[in-house]
Amino acid sequence: MLRRALSVVxxxxxxxxxxxxxxxxxxxxxxxxxxxxxxxxxxxxxxxxVALALRNGRPIQILGFYLPQDVIQRxxxxxxxxxxxxxxxxxxxxxxxxxxxxxxxxxxxxxxxNQGIYVYVGYLGADGLIDQTTIIPVxxxxxxxxxxxxxxxxxxxxxxxxxxxxxxLETLDPxxxxxxxMSILNNILRTNGIVTQPLSLQDLIARNQEIPAxxxxxxxxxxxxxxxxxxxxxxxxxxxxxxxxFIAADYLPIPEAFLDEDDPFGRDLWDNFGLALxxxxxxxxxxxxxTALDVLSAVIFEDSELTQNINKLNDPSSVTQFRLARxxxxxxxxxxxxxAAIQTSAQAWGERNLADVIQRTQYAYDEGDLKGPLxxxxxxxxxxxxxxxxxVGDGDFLMNGQVRQPQGNATLFLNSIGWLTGFAQQxxxxxxxxxxTPILFTSGQQLDVVTFITLVLMPGLMLMGAGLAYLRRWRx
Amino acid sequence: xxxxxxxxxxxxxxxxxxxISFRAERGEIVGLLGVNGAGKxxxxxxxxxxxxxxxxxxxxxxxxxxxxxLTARAQVGYLPxxxxxxxxxxVEGYVLFWARLRRTPRAAERTRHVLERFDLWGRRRQxxxxxxxxxxxxxxxxxxxxxxxxxxxxxxxxxxxDPQQVVEVRQFIHELRDHHAVLFSSHLLAEVEQVCDxxxxxxxGRVRDExxxxxxxxxxxxxxFMSAISGRA
Amino acid sequence: xRSVSLILRREMASYFTSPIAYLIAxxxxxxxxxxxxxxxxxxxxxxxLDPALIPRLLTQVMIFLAPLLTMRLLAEExxxxxxxxxxxxxxxxxxxxxxxxxxxxxxYTLLLALTLVYQVxxxxxxxxxxxxxxxxxxxxxxxxxxxxxxxxxxxxLTENQIVAAFLSMVVLFVLYIGENVGQIVASxxxxxxxxxxxxxxxxxPSFAVGLIRGEDVIYYAGVIVVALYLSIQALDARRLx
Numbered sequence: 001m002l003r004r005a006l007s008v009v010x011x012x013x014x015x016x017x018x019x020x021x022x023x024x025x026x027x028x029x030x031x032x033x034x035x036x037x038x039x040x041x042x043x044x045x046x047x048x049x050v051a052l053a054l055r056n057g058r059p060i061q062i063l064g065f066y067l068p069q070d071v072i073q074r075x076x077x078x079x080x081x082x083x084x085x086x087x088x089x090x091x092x093x094x095x096x097x098x099x100x101x102x103x104x105x106x107x108x109x110x111x112x113x114n115q116g117i118y119v120y121v122g123y124l125g126a127d128g129l130i131d132q133t134t135i136i137p138v139x140x141x142x143x144x145x146x147x148x149x150x151x152x153x154x155x156x157x158x159x160x161x162x163x164x165x166x167x168x169l170e171t172l173d174p175x176x177x178x179x180x181x182m183s184i185l186n187n188i189l190r191t192n193g194i195v196t197q198p199l200s201l202q203d204l205i206a207r208n209q210e211i212p213a214x215x216x217x218x219x220x221x222x223x224x225x226x227x228x229x230x231x232x233x234x235x236x237x238x239x240x241x242x243x244x245x246f247i248a249a250d251y252l253p254i255p256e257a258f259l260d261e262d263d264p265f266g267r268d269l270w271d272n273f274g275l276a277l278x279x280x281x282x283x284x285x286x287x288x289x290x291t292a293l294d295v296l297s298a299v300i301f302e303d304s305e306l307t308q309n310i311n312k313l314n315d316p317s318s319v320t321q322f323r324l325a326r327x328x329x330x331x332x333x334x335x336x337x338x339x340a341a342i343q344t345s346a347q348a349w350g351e352r353n354l355a356d357v358i359q360r361t362q363y364a365y366d367e368g369d370l371k372g373p374l375x376x377x378x379x380x381x382x383x384x385x386x387x388x389x390x391x392v393g394d395g396d397f398l399m400n401g402q403v404r405q406p407q408g409n410a411t412l413f414l415n416s417i418g419w420l421t422g423f424a425q426q427x428x429x430x431x432x433x434x435x436x437t438p439i440l441f442t443s444g445q446q447l448d449v450v451t452f453i454t455l456v457l458m459p460g461l462m463l464m465g466a467g468l469a470y471l472r473r474w475r476x
Numbered sequence: 477x478x479x480x481x482x483x484x485x486x487x488x489x490x491x492x493x494x495x496i497s498f499r500a501e502r503g504e505i506v507g508l509l510g511v512n513g514a515g516k517x518x519x520x521x522x523x524x525x526x527x528x529x530x531x532x533x534x535x536x537x538x539x540x541x542x543x544x545x546l547t548a549r550a551q552v553g554y555l556p557x558x559x560x561x562x563x564x565x566x567v568e569g570y571v572l573f574w575a576r577l578r579r580t581p582r583a584a585e586r587t588r589h590v591l592e593r594f595d596l597w598g599r600r601r602q603x604x605x606x607x608x609x610x611x612x613x614x615x616x617x618x619x620x621x622x623x624x625x626x627x628x629x630x631x632x633x634x635x636x637x638d639p640q641q642v643v644e645v646r647q648f649i650h651e652l653r654d655h656h657a658v659l660f661s662s663h664l665l666a667e668v669e670q671v672c673d674x675x676x677x678x679x680x681g682r683v684r685d686e687x688x689x690x691x692x693x694x695x696x697x698x699x700x701f702m703s704a705i706s707g708r709a
Numbered sequence: 710x711r712s713v714s715l716i717l718r719r720e721m722a723s724y725f726t727s728p729i730a731y732l733i734a735x736x737x738x739x740x741x742x743x744x745x746x747x748x749x750x751x752x753x754x755x756x757x758l759d760p761a762l763i764p765r766l767l768t769q770v771m772i773f774l775a776p777l778l779t780m781r782l783l784a785e786e787x788x789x790x791x792x793x794x795x796x797x798x799x800x801x802x803x804x805x806x807x808x809x810x811x812x813x814x815x816x817y818t819l820l821l822a823l824t825l826v827y828q829v830x831x832x833x834x835x836x837x838x839x840x841x842x843x844x845x846x847x848x849x850x851x852x853x854x855x856x857x858x859x860x861x862x863x864x865x866l867t868e869n870q871i872v873a874a875f876l877s878m879v880v881l882f883v884l885y886i887g888e889n890v891g892q893i894v895a896s897x898x899x900x901x902x903x904x905x906x907x908x909x910x911x912x913x914p915s916f917a918v919g920l921i922r923g924e925d926v927i928y929y930a931g932v933i934v935v936a937l938y939l940s941i942q943a944l945d946a947r948r949l950x
Binding site: 007010011014015018019021022025026028029030031032033034035036037039040066067068069071072074075076079096098101314437438439440441446447450451453454455458459460462463465466467469470472473 | 727729730742749753826838843934939
């Protein structure tokens with residue numbers, strides 16, 4: 001009896017030692033990151049962002065919603081989130097909420113949760129809860145660190161960037177959520193922490209004001225009328241002071257259209273930035289959507305910030321598509337830096353016989369048409385005053401009906417705003433140099449050899465071993 | 477060599493053996509005699525160190541079994557009633573395994589020696605499973621003495637084998653006398669009479685009588701046995 | 710520790726003289742091979758192969774494999790009567806249990822080593838994350854050790870191999886399903902507690918993603934130590950019978 005009791009005591013003692021060692025080691029948080037790209041170690045950029053948060057000093061909370069069945073995901077995510085907590089010495093805290101336990105709190109996040117957004121960052125309010133006006137969703141489309149560092153950068157950049165949508169030139173309405181509105185792009189900017197405001201050149205003149213100094217960029221989306229001389233002067237003044245302007249203009253078969261070849265503003269752009277919109281419609285028989293007038297991005301200049309994530313390999317929806325687009329002429333001799341971002345294929349041409357295209361949808365290459373490849377998106381930057389310009393030969397592509405599919409259209413707009421405002425520079429996560437590569441077989445034959453080795457040869461050898469062992473035993 | 481004092485083993489309230497005491501010296505073959513269930517196997521298992529006793533003391537070649545179990549156990553060669561074999565080992569591998577496990581000096585040589593002694597050397601590469609019952613019995617004896625222990629314990633070593641083999645086994649036990657203290661059990665009167673120097677008669681877990689076979693003095697072992705087990709304790 | 714190595718070597722020899730070990734290896738290779746080829750077709754040209762592919766699979770396979778490898782270790786000794794000789798030999802119970810355990814672990818290690826052929830293939834056609842592979846294999850090696858120690862305990866508990874295998878399978882299954890336990894309990898904290906007690910809970914969030922955490926190593930080592938201690942106790946109880 002004593003023996004039994006003793007062994008039970010010993011067992012409990014042993015369990016106690018194991019449990020205590022476990023707890024001690026867990027507290028010490030001894031972790032070796034074995035991944036080749038140190039995925040579980042914060043990169044220099046993330047450390048910089050955390051340092052920025054520490055200088056800022058406002059407590060930040062990472063808020064995560066995990067159901068009981070997502071406990072593995074939570075464990076894995078927490079491996080990352082705790083890196084931010086410990087590096088910021090607790091300034092960045094973590095809160096995990098079980099939607100089942102706090103359904104009322106969760107209600108606000110339900111829709112996003114169902115779409116796969118379950119982590120947020122935001123400043124902590126005085127009440128100890130996350131401040132709803134500063135909340136930034138953490139996307140889940142890249143790695144945990146990339147997503148979190150980008151979200152933190154956005155949080156830190158909150159309110160720093162203001163984008164104005166020009167409204168008095170009969171432009172697209174950023175508040176309109178119909179097909180012809182551009183609320184989608186506006187909302188994406190807002191969820192990224194960028195402040196968006198309407199702006200009317202007309203009103204500014206009436207009130208004798210200038211374009212606000214806090215404008216990170218001005219968007220002129222498919223204007224329906226030409227600027228007046230005073231409006232044009234105001235926009236030029238803004239640009240000379242280092243302004244940033246995004247212009248997406250269609251060809252309109254009306255007199256005195258915005259940036260037609262007679263528009264004096266067109267001359268300003270040519271003189272100041274070496275870019276000009278031509279009165280022609282792009283026809284690309286080799287890189288087009290439903291008709292040759294639906295021009296897809298055939299050539300992209302990969303060194304440009306504007307074309308990031310456009311025309312991705314194996315992702316057909318990452319192209320841009322412009323309907324009835326105008327070509328852009330670039331003056332390489334201009335005094336400023338400029339260039340093309342997206343071009344048509346070499347088979348495209350710019351149809352100058354506009355009436356035939358518009359009225360009868362007839363087009364054919366003939367003498368006087370512009371020869372491809374033609375520029376569809378161009379950029380220019382004046383290093384002396386900091387002015388930046390993005391010019392797109394199509395305005396419709398910004399409409400809600402066009403940015404859903406293909407996704408490249410939205411990407412182009414966001415990239416443009418990112419470049420114009422400098423926002424992208426500030427929040428973008430420089431991806432690590434991933435050194436792993438996917439599996440590539442040079443021939444199907446090679447794959448057959450692998451299948452043979454792994455499924456026939458190796459198990460077969462073992463079966464032969466079994467047979468030999470059996471025979472040896474049987475012979476006895 | 478073997479000193480057993482007041483040895484008892486209880487299973488719950490039931491005594492399997494009760495206050496057993498005896499001694500056995502080198503050069504002596506001691507037989508445990510008793511009917512089935514008399515406590516012969518239990519006694520041997522306790523002495524071999526398999527079952528811890530409830531009470532009492534066992535000393536093996538000067539080492540107390542409870543105080544220093546590993547050294548004490550090393551003094552014993554043991555063949556349980558059911559011959560324990562690894563069917564998938566070779567004859568030589570089997571004996572060598574036990575020799576090494578018991579830290580026998582020059583284990584390979586000793587193994588060869590005992591296998592030759594038991595006429596098994598020629599079958600050394602055979603698998604144990606392929607041996608006949610008699611050969612298996614001999615193999616069991618081989619493992620019991622391969623480490624040349626001062627004490628050999630054999631639990632009913634002649635059970636279930638053919639008469640010729642029985643003779644051989646008895647012959648072998650006789651030979652052991654010169655260098656070992658042998659404790660051996662049987663329920664056959666004739667066998668004990670023939671093999672042993674001394675017989676301890678066990679009945680219902682107790683020692684009923686101890687007989688030096690050379691000093692029977694006209695009375696037969698059978699008579700001593702019958703009177704021992706019929707008398708009240 | 711000489712006796713440990715003797716028992717270990719005897720066990721290894723008995724694994725390889727019986728056809729069963731080869732049949733187990735063949736089945737094991739077929740199972741992992743199918744999974745490997747399947748993953749290969751999905752990953753081909755698109756992404757690197759999951760370095761933890763085989764280890765992840767083995768977390769499930771070990772529920773059945775561990776009892777298979779350990780059921781006879783002590784149960785058979787009891788059945789054949791050799792246990793009586795082992796327990797009367799001048800070796801400690803610890804040496805017996807350790808020798809048996811290490812033999813099963815070594816055999817499992819050999820099986821694991823066979824799957825390295827897949828890694829060699831992957832290396833020849835891509836640049837995978839070698840250290841991640843090492844972490845995952847280290848994890849599943851420890852995981853396997855823990856499951857084998859549990860299997861050994863049940864083998865020590867009973868003379869009947871089938872019963873031993875069945876009981877350890879039940880226990881391993883219960884220790885495994887921590888992954889899904891969240892679906893039946895309502896509270897995250899309870900789910901996390903249960904999760905941290907399960908075998909899977911110390912593999913999936915760390916070793917499988919390329920992390921070696923001290924606490925996970927302690928967990929598996931702890932399971933092994935406790936299971937071996939219990940096996941020694943069970944062996945000791947056998948003497949009392």
